[in-house]
Amino acid sequence: MSETFLYEVFVRGKRGLNHVHVGSLHAPDDEMALRNARDLYTRRNEGVSIWVVKASHIAASSPDEKDPFFAPSADKVYRHPTFYDIPDDVPHM
């Protein structure tokens, strides 16, 4: 094929609430990328919805920026609601 692009693939499972990144693939365009994703990543009954996006369209944080990006939140204990008493019947906390 003359030209293919790298795509990232996201699949939502039957009971999943959100799409989960499952891998990547090559395809010449969006339509074929969706079909390739169906054939590569849902052949064992994993999904009911697929997103594909050209990898070049994803803006990603750089490993070089890891410290300035993420380290400052490591010591902000007051950002976690750990100073409250949570009643036993409040779920998901």
Place this chain on the structure above:
Amino acid sequence: MSFDNVYEALSEDGDARWAFGTGFADPLAGVDTTVPPDVAGADLAAYCLMLGDDALVMSHRLQEWCTNAPDLEEEVALANIGLDLLGQTRMLYARAGHADGTGRGEDAYAYFREPEDFANVRLTETPRGDFGDLIAKLLVFATWRLALLQRLITSRDPVLAAIAAKGVKEVAYHRDHAAQWAVRLGDGTEESHRRMQAGLDRLWPLVGELFAPHEVEERLARAGVAADPAGLRAEFDAVLDQVLTAATLRRPDVPPEPGGGRGAHTDALAPLLAELQSVARAHPEATW
């Protein structure tokens, strides 16, 4: 649900053994397997073998693309399509063994019949060729088979109807896959257009056979069990015209190849079956 393992997040009920598969459905669950009393079992068995042999031979030709496809993505896609057809074959052979009263299993039909006993249309057995040949063959085969299976959903044989209901969803995807490629190759580069058109031209003399009724099909169509193949032509032509127009390809204008008629074959079938049957015949007692 955990997000540490993507497959765990996708599996049903948090089944940790996702690799074994979840949520399988049996397409024949709860289906009445009694042959309708006014239908000749021998006819029904012969018809199931026609449809099963078409799928088996087509499946084998698709499997030959494993390690030969233009890219990994397409290789898995073709293998998936081949496996869909193999699944249809198995159910149709099982139905044939029930309908003809012999109780023969799937393997008996697939591995221990001679080429002259196979009832597939010749289009399925043509040699692998190049990618243009493959897409032309898949487009023609899937368009024809989808039209056929859609009519069999209302077959008076409940098993055939259930097999068709499952197959329609599969073959609709096969047709879409082939159509997507036909448009990209036909409306692609000069070379891809040339090869796609050449694939259609080579195949076309065998297209007429798809719509020529066999006497078994005529009898079963009258009984409401089979679909009359002649009645599929209009839908086939309409779908093909739509795809070929979008793909800037032209419908070949060539006379049909004589012969065929579900039982007469080209020279390509015997070597195909020799390979397909070699392991089972070398180890006839083996189980797998």
